[in-house]
Amino acid sequence: MNALIPQPAELVEKRQEAEGIYTLRVRLAAEETRRAYRFLPGQFNMLYAFGAGDVPMSIVSDPEDGEVIGHTLRAVGPVTKALATLKEGEVLGLRGPFGSSWPLEEAKGRDVLIVTGGLGCAPTLGALHYLFRRREDYSAIKIVHGVKAPKDLILHRQFEEWRRAPNTEVHLTADQSGGRWKHKVGLVPHLLAEVAFDPAKTLVMMCGPEVMMRLAIKQLIYKGLAAERIYLSLERNMKCALGFCGHCQFGPQFICKDGPVLRYDRIHGIFNLKEV
Amino acid sequence: MAKRKPKLAVWKFASCDGCQLSLLDCEDELLALADEIEIAQFLEASQAVVRGPYDLSLVEGSITTPQDAERIQRVRRVSKHLVTIGACATAGGIQALRNFQDVKEFTAAVYARPEYIRTLERSTPISAHVPVDFELNGCPIDKGQLLEVIGAFLNHRRPQIRSHSVCVECKRRGTVCVMVAQGIPCLGPVTHAGCGALCPAYRRGCYGCFGPMESPNTESLGGWWKRLGVPAEDLVRVYRTFQTGAEAFRAASEAHDKEKG
């Protein structure tokens, strides 16, 4: 198969999560392609909207959900807007899956701390769904999620559901308060200072704006977490997703194939520099 | 159900009409275009005018008179999307040369009764007066790029108009660099792509018709031109043509003007 060619996939379900945010569940049209398709949480697909172009989208569904692949996207650019206007039954293109995945095997038996900021939570959603479906394989799960303003929080019900799960903590924060916000006010790195975790037992999966991640990592390391226990998902411009358009380079890494999930100790030298 | 065709309007301000002609020059594509959109106002092509509001307005020309400064406000109000076409509408055009001079002196010299002339001190781009959705530069614009912009608006996608240097276009078409191989001064490295690197393909240096590229380093290029033997007064002049009102080119011409003392 030529990996440059989008494969037709049917939009089987479209759910609006919040204003401008949709979950699209798609099914590859060709049986052979569908059967061969395997992914791990943290990986992404390139989704193609006819005539508009394609865009990397992390996979939020569970690898065992069979033939239906889920993506949660925010309609901001021309391609995501075109994808968001598709109706159920219509066709989009899919190339993938690409890239590295979350260390869900390594996390087994450990505490997992998920740190996300802003709207960049989609890459961690797949990991969360995976962890909760196999809850007994993991020890404590702690979620720290920050948004700019209370209105930016999506998936309220999902977070409340997770909060009620055994041995699970959910910490939500907004940069500014407002409305009926009953959670914390402040930045994610500050909230992390208050969250108790055992650095020897914990593995971190993180996604969000890079400035937030830099400060959050500083806090985690200050609290004794080893750099090799921190994984983060990065975003860069991507055209081919196959490692030869060159756009997604981040120092020696190609985010499309070495990432998007990278272990912090392997990139810490450049992660704290500007414009790499 | 028949889809309502989007309405297109073409407006002219201070300009030579050359950019509107690029639209007429589309010929075959123009017929296809007429299938997809209603050309509601295009006086260069037809006297028939369909009332607004318009889905897409193409604006040619700069603002040089008080009347035009008011008229552009009305155009904006009746336009869902407003796209400037050409150097005049995008940067003030060749007529922005007046911005360096005293206009009263000109009118006194040219007209028998200068008191009848109502003109502004400066020629300004459309964006100095109203919000603009997209600026398509060039003197004149490239018809392929114009069709791309119209097609992008019709299909709700971003126009594929790259703002890198002309050099990229030269290299993609295999043209040998005229500056490196023949010592011909060329503005290509500081100029916005779009023409397809036309002049260098005919062994001419780039004249900068498409305006400044995304990050023009005119100072460094100017230094190199001097090594090629170009005097400072010529460096002032090369930036004072069709794109003289574009900020980077204006600043470059003024910097070289100071050098020549």
Added chain:
Amino acid sequence: MAFLVERPGLEGIFQRLRGLGYELVGPTVREGAIVYDSIRGAADLPAGWTDVQEGGNYRLKRRDDDALFGYAVGPHSWKKFLHPPRRRLWQASREGGGFEIRPEPESGRRYAFVGVRACELKAIAIQDRVFLEGQYPDPSYRGLREGAFLIGLNCGQAGGTCFCVSMDAGPALKSGFDLGLTEVLAEGRHYFVVEVGSEAGAEVLGAVSHREASVEEVAAAQGVVAATAGQMGRAMDTAGIKELFYKNYEHGRWDEVADRCLACANCTMVCPTCFCTTVEDVTDLKGEHSERWQSWDSCFTLDFSYTHGAGPQRASTRSRYRQWLSHKLATWIDQFGSSGCVGCGRCITWCPVGIDLTEEVAALRKPSP
């Protein structure tokens, strides 16, 4: 074993290749430079021409002999054939509720490259690693690459911006060619010493008049390459070069070079290993038909690193020049196991303001200003 083909016999090799269905491309004079283009035969080669190269400067000059290959590399590289500047990847049409995608058929073109220098063979090998040795080989590149016949050339003349010796990329051919030539003009004779690098090469040579080269002729050929190695216009100290870059992301030299750099992308376009591309999706006005086109792109453009939300990752020229040079000389080693530079000097010659990477590397080795 080396063979000998007299100057007139070269034409036989070219015509044999044309007879086998190859498109002959090689150096020829056009627009004041020696470019790579279609040639009909030896008559189109730049006989008696040479070039003078410096930072930001290239001039053709007459030689005082009739050498066919008496010049260094010009503005073009073979990547324009194997990795074309612009190509369509596929077309799509709306069909019912969906769409149908038709991949672009393979071009099927078979090129015979005439006069591929050692640095250029190395550049091709480097692009092979990018396009063929990853998880997703590029089918277009593979087709063109496998179909190509390579006539290598031991350089008889180094240019003013050459430094292949520093990059261990030349001037002598090592491998990767079908036939390898050394042009010798000495003692009133003009001949080629030919090495055979493949079975296809042996077959082509077999069809033309040749004989075994004498010890003296082989020695003369070796002398030509040895002389070239001594003529390098530039040099680069590559000791610990990866670490040099990794330690100097914040060196003051980056600001200094950014003052001169035009971010015009010429260096990346002329580089024989730079492989970056972008894609554009174009549609007809009706929105019924769409095509995806791939074209050469450059890390010097602002769009290159653009992401929604964050904007361009590399907004400053400083960061874009740093990306290019660090990639070429350092991160490339981690990515593909070798430097991305072959010392051909094109980026120096064809930089409109003569920025010289060998100078930049030397400056990085000094303390930050």
